Amino acid sequence: MRIPVLVDILEANNLIAQEIRERLEKEGILSLNLMASPGAGKTSLIERTVEALGEEIRIGVIEGDLATSLDAERIAKYGVPVVQLNTGTICHLEARMIKSAFESLPQIDLLFIENVGNLICPTGFDLGEDAKVVIVSLPEGDDKPFKYPSIFRESKAVVINKIDLQPYLKAQVGTLREAALSINLALDVFEISCETREGLSGWYDWVRAQFAAKGEGKTVG
């Protein structure tokens, strides 16, 4: 009884996601859907990226949280447009929420969607984004890709955060990287610390390259 209803929800979601995708395409906006466990560093990664690329690329942010506007307040300090979505008890973002939030944003080049902190449920919901990015922090352990395989399968890139804590942890960055690649060999992997800023330049280059590819797609199309 549950599955048919879930399919209905997903079909309705996909229709709206397709609308969003067409609009982003038309306006040449790159959209990245950031997914992670609570506290893995989604907001911190957006903060660092805005600091580094905010002058060259117009960035907008949609923040998803069950409650509070704490994350949106953090982002707003950097002077970029941000919309906070409070989902109440809903454990993931859906395309209808993004469509509504997107209306409130000015003209931008790059849209970061910070999903609800959850390594499972956001995976199934297309938000019309160009790519899903999963962030996993080293203190969570190096076995997470095996235990939550879907999100690693669906993502284009994995960002391993908090590598500055490596000296104090049993979990190993290399083991985590290998685990992620064993689930999805096509993943681009970044080993970073939003705290010390180690490894972030590779991530910035990747975002720039995604944006450039999007622009070319637009010209070609």
Add this chain to the structure above:
Amino acid sequence: MRIPVLVDILEANNLIAQEIRERLEKEGILSLNLMASPGAGKTSLIERTVEALGEEIRIGVIEGDLATSLDAERIAKYGVPVVQLNTGTICHLEARMIKSAFESLPQIDLLFIENVGNLICPTGFDLGEDAKVVIVSLPEGDDKPFKYPSIFRESKAVVINKIDLQPYLKAQVGTLREAALSINLALDVFEISCETREGLSGWYDWVRAQFAAKGEGKTVG
């Protein structure tokens, strides 16, 4: 359209949870439902508790994961009975799963249910347990109770794990404790490290006290 279906699922779940509750009651088994983000330390807390209390209390474990039997294998090394539930894409445990897993366990005094790593979805599903316990690790940040309030409201105790990493983090144990209590003043709070074993004796005493209270309840009832 979604809400009525969800209510049906929850009602069906509650009926089975009630069956489980009555059976646990009759057999004098204390049951604790451990909930947390991925990698917060649910399995480690069970490992430490089995080491400390396994001689005085007969412990059984039900492990919930999307995939793999990694956690059950860790527990099995301690010689306690354990059942692994793989939920596939389901983001939480449900009473029907527990009922089925419980059949495979021998006579025990204390049942640990390790829920799927998810700070949101497990909250709504009664598993017939005596108490819900939320584990949150310090690297996740000290604002989590504000951003995921339901799980802190529904829990009887919060275990703050990985406090050995305090010197290397901006997040503060005291701030996290206050945040949790501001959501639910009745919470019993434990500040621990499963790695260094700091603070665990208070947790062991709490588990002993819950078990003793259960026994008294049984005699009185």
